[in-house]
Structure formats: C-alpha cells, structure tokens
Amino acid sequence: MDAPAAPWFDPALDPVRDLESRVAALMAEMTLEEKVGQTHQVANIDLAADTDTLRAGGIGSSLYASGATAGNIRDEGVLAGVIDEIQEQAVGGSRLGIPVLFGRDVIHGHRTVVPIPLGLAASFDPDLVRDCAEAAAREAAVDGIAWTFAPMMDISEEPRWGRVAESFGEAPVLAGRMAAAAVAGFQGDDPSSPDRLGACAKHFVGYGLSAGGRDYDTVSVGENTLRNLHLRPFRDAVDAGVLSVMASFNDVDGTPMHAHRRLLRDVLKDEWGFDGVVVADWNGIGQIVSQGVATDNREAARLAIVAGVDLDMVSGAYRDHLADLVRSGEVAEELVDDACRRVLRMKFRLGLFDGSATPERRPTGNEPTPESRTLARRAAHAAHVLVRNEGVLPLDSDGTVLLTGAFVEEGDALLGTWVLDGRGDDVVTPAAALSEALGDRLTVDQGRFADETLKLTRTADTTVVLLGEHPGRSGEANSVVDLGLPPGQLDGLRALAGLGKPLVAVVYTGRPLDLTAVLDLADAVLVVWHPGVEAGPALAEVLTGANPPVGRLPMTFPLSTGHIPTSTHQRPTGRLIRADVDHQEGRYVDALTHPRLPFGHGLTYSSVSYDAPMLSAPGVAADGSVTVSVRVTNTGHRDCGEVVQLYFRDPVARVTRPLVELLDWRRVELGAGASEDVTFEVSGAAFVYFGPDHVARLDAGEIVLMTGPDAAHLQSVSLSVTGTDPTWAGTP
Template identity: 65%
Template sequence: MSPDPSTPAERPWLDADRPVEERVDALLAVMTLAEKVGQLHQTANIDPAADAELIRSGAISSSLYASGATGGNVKDEGLLSSAIDSAQAIAVEESRLGIPLLFGRDVIHGHRTVFPIPLGLASGWDESLVERACEVAADEAHLEGVAWTFAPMVDISEEPRWGRVAESFGEQPVLSGRLGAAAVRGFQGEPVGEKGRLAACAKHFVGYGLAAGGRDYDTVSVGENTLRNLHLRPFKDAVDAGVLTVMASFNDVDGVPMHSNRRLLREVLKDEWGFDGVVVGDWGGVGQLMNHGVAADLREAAVYGIEAGIDLEMVSGAYAAHLAELVESGEVDPALVDDSVRRVLRLKFRLGLFERPYTGTPGRSNAPTGATRALAREAAHGSMVLLSNNGVLPLPAEPGTLLLTGPFVQEGEALLGTWVLDGRGEDVISPEAAFRERLGDRLLVQDNRFSERGVQLVRQADVTVAVVGEHPWRSGEANSVARIGLPAGQLEVLHELAGIDKPLVVVVYTGRPLELGPVLDLADAVILAWHPGVETGNALADVVFGDVAPFGRLPMTFPRTTGHIPTSTHQRPTSRTLTPEQDKTEGRYLDALVLPRLPFGHGLSYTTFSYGEMALSATELSRAGGSLEVSVGVTNSGERRGREVVQLYFRDPVAQVTRPNIELLDWARLDLEPGQSGTARFTVTADQLGYFGRDLTRRVDTGEVVLMVGPDASRGERVSITVTA
C-alpha cells in the first residue's frame, strides 16, 4: 500500500480517459484490507451526521433507502437529496481515497410517475413499452441521487398465493426474459453510465418463485435441471443484456441457502456465464444463514457468504464485523475479497460515480409531466385484459345513467400497487374523477360501504361498473394468502348487484391471479386491470368507452380455484397425461375440472380475428445452426379496430427429460382495421428448441417438434417439423 495519494498523479483512477479495468487496478493496489472490506458493506438509510466517521474511514460502500426489510409495504419519508449529497461529500472529499458511495432504492415500476405493476406491464407483451417506462423511472430517481435500483424481478412462478408475483413479468421464461432485458436497457441506458440512468439488478437469484405453499421466504425443492430449463433462463437474458448487478434470493435450493450457494452463484452465474458485475445479498441475507441453520454465528455466515460469491453484503454487517479478521487468520482467501472489491469498484466506475457523485439537475422537478403521464396511460391501456364480454362493452358515449361502485372508486394511492416508495396518491386519476369528467351528473357513485344502498342505485342506473379486487397491502413481499378468491364480502356484493338483472361490468384490481370463476359467471363483462398506476381512471374510461380497444393478454395462468395450484404452462407430460376431453370424463379431481379457467395468453378485444393456415418456409430444421420462417395470416373479422397478439408455441414430444406440454416461443402484435388482414412472421432457430438434458449440458435433439400458432396457450393450429442432424 502506498502513502495517502494526494496529487492527481498519485490518483490515476480519477482519470476518466483510462480504461475501467486500469482504474480498478490502480485503486485496488493502494487499498488497505479495512478499506477493501468497507467496499463490501452496504448499510441502510445512511445518516451523514451519525455515520460521518464510518464514511470518512471508507467503512461504508453503499446505502439503500428503505423503510425496512419489507419496505414495499410501509412508506418512508422519501429521499432527501441534501442528505445524499452530504454523505457523498464526506466520501469523495474527506476520505483517504475519495471513493464515492453508491445509493440504491427500490424503483420497481416507476418513481414519481408510477406505471402498472410489472405483472400489469407484462400484460402488454411490449418490450418497447417496458423499456420506455423504466427509462422514465430512472430519470426521475436519478434526480434525487439514486444510482441503483433493485429491479427487474425476473422470478418465474406459477404460485399466485405468493404476493411477489406482482413484481414479476409472468410465468413464461421467454416473456419474462425479454421484458426483463428491456427493463435492464431502460434503467441502464446505452452506453451504461449515462446521466439520468441507474444500475439495474436482476432478482432474486434463483428459484424464489417456487417457495413452498406460496409462503414468502420458504424452502425450495428443485433440481438443477428444472432450474436451467426454466428459472435460470430469464436471469441469463438479463446478464446477456448487460445487467450490472444480481441479487441473491432468500430461499434455499435443495437444502443450500442461496446466500451460501457457491454452485449457483460462483460456478454458474460468475464462472459459466461470465457475469462480471456485482452479486448483492438481499436484506440481511448473509446474517440469516443462521436462521437457516447452516451457520453457527455471524462470523461463520461471513465465510459462507464470501465463498459463495456474495460481493456486497446488505445490512446484516457480517462482512464489516468479521471479514478482515477472517482474511488475516487465513480462513478466507484474500483473492476472494479482491475479486468482490474489484466488482464493486468496476460498478462505480461504470456508473460514472467518480465523475458525477452528486444528485441530478438542481431545481428540476421529477413530478409527473404531460409526457410521462401519456406513457403511463399507454402502459395502463396495455395492462388491461378483457376476460369476458357478452357485448355490453364498449359502452356508448351516451350510456344513460352509470353507477360506478366498489371500494376503489375514489382511491388514489391504493391503485399504485405494491413497492411504490415515491409515488403519491394525489397524483393518481381515480376512476370517479375520470368518469365524472365524461359523464357529469349522469354518474352515480357508491363506495360499497352500504351494499343495500348500492342495490338501490343499480335500479336507478342503466349500467353498473363495479371496481373490486385487492388492496396493494394484500400483494408484494411478505403478503402471501392461503386463498386466492376476492377479499371478504366483495363477491356477496356482486351477487346482489347482478341480481337486479341490469348490465354489470366488473373491473378487477389485483396484484395476483385470482379465482374469478364466480365473477365471470355473474358479470356481463370482466376487465382485469391489475394495479395500473397514476393514470388508472383515465385508462379505465378509455377502455370502457371504447376510445382504446383492450389488447392485454394474461402473463400468468388463472387457476379455477386455490386447490388447483400449481396450474400453468410449466406442466409436463406424466404417465397419464390429461387431454381436454379426458378432463370432462376421467379428470384428476372428483369434484372439479383440472384445466385452468383462463389460460396463459388469454385476452379479448372489441372485435374478432380469424386465422389463416400456418405457412412454413421448410418442414425440416438443421440443428447445426438452422432456421425456418413461420407465418400466419390474421384478419380483423369484426367491426372495430383492434390489436391481436399472435402467439407462437412449441412442444418437443420426445426428449431426454420431460419437457413442457406447451412453451412460448415468440409473439407478434398486429394492429388491424376492420376487414384488414396482416401477417405475423416468426423466425424459428434450432437453438430456441434446445434444452438441458440429464447431464445438465445444453442439447438440441433430432426428431419431431410441434409448432402451434394461436391467440393463447389453449388453442391454435398445430404443425409438425423435423429437426435434422
């Protein structure tokens, strides 16, 4: 270690013209062991006054701002840019080496301009939309000093009891992977380190969506083959997109907690995939190895964490308390510490923190603007899925008297969704505000506090729009449920409203798939709206009155009941695979059908579409880098403009391991006027049909592959192709 560097010549890492790796080498060479350990310690809610000496000594590398371990459920007081700048000034101007701090915050689906929850964004099946939304979120958060967000979440799950499905992009690896990669590009920009962008974080690595019983933080029983063929795939897409950080998950995998899982973190993520970014632990995750029962104390937990590949330790303080001593005693290889420090420094250089350590443009507001609201409205349109419609929608511009009823009619903040730390309820356009603007005194409003009053108003109205569903408190982290029906009392009220035998439209706000069979049976039309964000009311009115035709498609399967979970496109052939006809005769339950009420990819429009025959450029595909073209003509056979999401699936009937009964391969969006025809075109490569076999190596088999094109995962034309050697 050299003496304190004080001149520019002694601080070559400050030369922005040097390559990043040279700057990292130069800085690493002059660091003490204590300073290295400091770069691996993340605290929460740093206080520039109370923590001044720790910052000055280089004992803190990063801080996240959150109200606690489940910050998505409890709002904090918001970011304080002056405190961030004060802490940064100590680190940059008063510490020996001038290494800037890295400030992180959960910017999940918007900052001040709040977009639909990720599961809602996924319903649009639109990579560009996700990228643009994340770009807006990054710009707004960066103004307040945030440099790092803990998103996107790309966990794959078929478990709607698990509250965190709200943060996901759905159950299919291709959809989740492509939207996750789009989120990475939106948050980080190109080139990485642009002003107004954030480091993204792919989470939670890996298998968290398999938590037993849908109970958050619970154990996971899964083999590496299933991980590779399903759960690891969207993470690989995020890595390929250049994601700068990856977060370890709370769960164990087959008995090995992820915060101590050397096989998956170090050998697969870092070595096999070549990920050169930062692996961050989740809140207290290293320390919680004691809770898992694999570490006797915090000291042992620190050993397991650094050996597994956790670079930046969040909150528990295991590294800060014990890592230097462990290196000095020879119990931890100093090369492991150097590797992790190198990754953290590389991240800070890539983000431009050494050149721009302070908060964004002084005096510029990050409140929603006309442009960001327009994007939020577009995103909310895409999040809405028309589940059923007997012709009542769209409503005419003059619908007579309309009753808007339900617990969400006047809500703002409750429609922002889970994990919204900086959005404000007063920024939300409520359903009542939007409908009032259109209808004036022809709108009746009732919030369902007194259901008997609602029934009276139904009699006075020509049509009723009931807005029901879950409050965000019922979704997100640590908010699992044992039953996925509507919250208590809501279905009973819908029964009363439907009993008057007047047109009834039901809008469902939710953070998870729900058991909606009874609602579908009662209502004339059902719209799934998720939690749509700041433009909730405007977007709903646009769709209900037909200004915008609904075009959302389900990113998760909706099971018939809680007892049917898991139900998804993940299901694989069994010794007695069930066909739809067998489901009606033999079944697998005595008291219910098995197949889902609403399949993956389902969604209606205000028009109809007819499909022509599938055309192939060839019926054979060489596994040695071959490809073929698939096309299908689609005609808008109805009377209104609409968007069809044409979905391409495949099935591998005979493989070395069991493969899904159906798997999404690609999709295309066609916007068609009445009577207009368009063609959806896809390129299918041999690599897209590959999988990991018994020996955990990737392979493409020769033989038959079945392709299917249709409007959802349950229906469409099937054609066989042959993969050749």
C-alpha cells in the same frame, strides 16, 4: 466535493477502455480493511453516527428504505441534499476518495408510478417496459439515486405468493425479454449518464417456488428445472449487461442461496462470465444462521464470500468478520479482492468517480409531467385485459352508468405494492376520469351501503363495479391461502347480478385470482392489476371504447386455489390430461382440470379467426432457420389489436418438456374485416434445452409448433429438426 489527485480520478482516462486499469490502480492502494469496507452496505446512512466510518472507507454503499419489507411501508423519501453531504465526507474526507453507491427500490416508477410489473407484462410490449424504466431512472437520479433493485424476474406458478406482483409472469421468454428491456431502460447504452441507474436482476434463483407460496420459505428443485426454466430470464438480463444480481432468500434443495457456491460462483460468475456485483438481499447473509447452516455471523460471512456474494446488505457480517477470516487463513484474500473489484467496477461503470451523481450534473425536477403522464397512461392502458364480454362493452354512448365499489375515488390504493416515492394525490381516480368522460350520465357510489347501491343499480342502464385487492395484500410478506376476492365483495356482486341489469366487473389485483364466480355473474370482466397514476383515464378510455383493451394474461388464472399449480409449465406425465376427455381422465373427482383463463388470454372489442400455421420448409438445421406464418382475420366490425402467439412442444427429449411453451409473439393491428399474414422467423437453436447432465443439447426429431390467441386455443404444424449434434456448442 473535491476528489484526491489520483490515477483512478484522472479525467483523461477513458471510462470504458481504461476501466480495469483504474480499478487496479485504486486497489493497489487499498488496505484489507478498506477492501472489506467496499463489501459493506448499510441502510440509511446517518451522518451523526457514520462520519468517522465514511472517512475511514468503511462503508461502500447504502440503500434508502424504510426497513426489511420496504414495499409495505412508506418512508419520508430521499433527500438529495443529505446524499450530497454524505458524498462530501466519503470523497472529500477520506484517504482514497471512493464515492458511496446509493440504491433504492425503484420498481415500477419513481414519482410517476406506472402499473405493477405483472401489469406491465400484460402488455407483451418490451419497448413499453424499456420506456417506463428509462423514465423512472431519470426521476430517481434527481434524488441522487444511482442504483435500483429491479427488475425482478422470478418465474412462478404460485399466485398465493404476493411477490408475483413484482414479476413479469410465468413464461421464461416473456420474463426474459421484459427483464432485458428493463435493464436497457434503467442503464441505457451508457450507465454513467447522470440520468441512468444501475439495474439489479433479482432474486437469484428459484424464489418463485417458495413452498406453499409462503415468502422466504424453502425450495425443492433440481438444477435441470432451474436451467430450463428459472435461470433463463437471469441469463437474458446478464446478456443485456445488468450491473448487479441479487441472491434470493430461499434455499435450493437445502443450501441457502447466499451460501450456494454452485449456482452463484460456478454458474453465474464462471460459466456465464458475469463480472458485476452479486448483492445480498436484506440481511441475507445473517439469515444463513437462521436457516441452520451457520452457527454465527462469522461462519455465515465465510460461507457467503466463498459462495460468491460480493456485497453484504445490512447484516454487518462482512464488516465484522471478513478481515479476521482472511488473517486467520479461513478465507483467501483473493476472494475479498474479487468482491471489492466488482463493487469498484460497478461504481466506475456508473460514473461515480467522474461526478455523474454530483448536484451540477444530475437532472432536475421529478414530479409527474404531461410527458411522464402520457407514458403512464399508455402503460396503464396496455395492462387492461378484457377476459369476458357479452356485448356490454364498450359502454353504450347514450346509456346511464353507475360506478360503484371501494376503488371509485381511491388514489393511493391504485398505485400498487413497492411504491416508495409515488403519491396518492397524483392519481387520477376512476370517478374523476369517468365523470369527465360521461358527464351527467354517470352516477358515482362508493358502495358503502348495499341497499343504496342496489337501488341505484335498478335505475342505471349499466353498472360498473370496481373489485379486487388492496395493494397491502400483495408484494413482499403478503401471501394468502385463498385466491378468492376479499371478504364481502363476492356477496355484493351476487346481489348486483341478481337484478338482471348489465354488469361490468373491473378487478384490481396484484396476482391471479380465482375469478370463476365473477366470470359467471358479470357480463364483462376486466383485469387491470394496480395501474398507477393514470388509473382512471386508462379505465375510462377502455370502457368507452376510445382506446380498446389490448392486454393479455401473463400468468394463468386457476379455476380455484386448490388447482395450484396451474400454468404452462405443465409437463407430460404417464397419463396425459386432455380437455376432450377431462371428465374421464381428470386429476380431480370434484372439478375439471383446465383453467378458464389460460396464459395469454385477452379479448378485443372485435373477433379474430386464425388459419392453421404454415412452414416455409418442413425441416430446419441447427444453424438454420424456418419461417412460420399464420393468417389472422378480424371477423368483426371494429378495428382491433391482436397478440398472435407462437408456442412449441418437444414431444421426445432426454428430459420431460412442457406441453406448451411460449416461443414468440407478434402484435398486429387489424382493421374491421382485414386479414394479415403474421410471420415468425424461428432458428433451430430455439429448441436447445438442458439434458439430465445439465449440458445444453439440441436433438434431431419432431418439434410441434402452435399458433393461436392464447395457450389453450392453438393449431399446430410439425417441424423436423435435422443434422444436429446432441452436445450443443452455442449459447442456449
């Protein structure tokens, strides 16, 4: 692949210091059509049909996907050799030699699949998320991929929406830290390294509020709620250096996001200073027509480029209409220049002009290795959340165990949604792993015949039943109206529980489910999400106690589908809901209000007590900090890991604020009987919020700080914020 002799290919130029001069030198040589070409993305370039377009500079990027909902349909995988042939035409056969940017959905692993992002969020471990993203980047780079459409950080309290599986949960601070960690893992310190990928923060913004939990639906939300909740993780990703941001399918209060100038151009680009690429979602520009805001693709292209969408994913609207819109005076050429400049800037940052993706520089070999499997097992273990245990776990070292349920010998179904390149054959199944761990003490039953399963349950000391949803029930375009278990599973569980033998329920899922009946029927319940290639070994280690559970719920599990929305987003109303008077002042006449499984919940094989939190000082200034400390004690007889959580509430503000909001957390290891003083350094700036005028502010007054094991079991202390100016000049 021979690049033309040109200043933007000069190897003596520093790729960071000389970035803008290289971009400018290239753009000075480009025609309007070539600039438009950089804004056009196709799906799966076909050399037989697209060679002439490539040589003319008419294709800027390509994604490799099976279709509009690629997370639900496996394709044949990526062939690096084909990518190399395409680059040969783009670089060696075109006038300017601009390489094509190749993207693919690498969501939670490439060949080595780790838990779904919601499962990774249960770890409360950003370092783990960074390590998993780094490993995925290396494996994808082997196949010639340079860009992934991850991480997703949509904030949602709507578990009917299948795409919560791709998210990092409901808390902005958790989602933001996990997103920043994923960006760091994918891109590293130098995104141009051959083993790194460009990351993409998606979906901007408000997608988690889709009406009724229905994918692609409308969103009714004000800018204040967006700023105080949904925009925050995106700001964290931008601050972490993410190279691209994807616009979301939804509208926001009537304006499609692909045409939303206020949020894309004014806030993301101008206010935040984001200089990367805003990419459309699949046919997102064309869908402006379907949303009834544009009459045709020509008008949709005008609306999108004005709004700030730089790269058109597969609709062809920019390719077909942008140049003519400029010549007619309907679109300023400066807008096309800005979009082209951003795309080229990203390609330079990824080292594509310097050969980072060429065969001789790419890493080799991307099948799961002992090292990648060790990481995958670490991640799968961290995703296991023990939500109930009446003394049956860990399993008795001498007892017999029946393992039953649809997932016992499954591989592919344990990988989860959005797995394009993982293989079911690489999964270590629960049956295989527990057979190795328990030997002849284990009986495996697939649960196909209920009468046989009941017979086996009568003779086993403990039954472990694997329940939950197939990954085809979560992810994109897979919303549900009922959060209960899939049909038939609860009936089978009731029959097993009726025998009165110790019963453990393991729940595989891509979303929070209504587990009320499961919690009543089973003696122990583990939520393990869809855990990836090391599903079996991680489960075996947790059940036997070789590696006790450490996960915590990153989303609230509602009491029923009818309780949605239920989350830590709840703000005060005219009449507060209080747990101690819920039977009097509840919002329902036929049910209690508060969730049984709150955000942050997760048990250990021991027990931990919390003292009341203490402050190093009674007040904090806007530019100061205060230390919050709480003593936690392992009151049990086993060592354990505990996630100590810090929440806050702003009782009086200019807008309603959450009743409890996660502020920080610490993971500590506690020996049996040991105590530890856990400290948090909290700055005054932590309490900045956006007021009714959409301006960041910090008010003087009381802040309530709360510590505990989850969002529902907290002890509080009051802090006074002093010496503030309501107009906050810093970064919120």
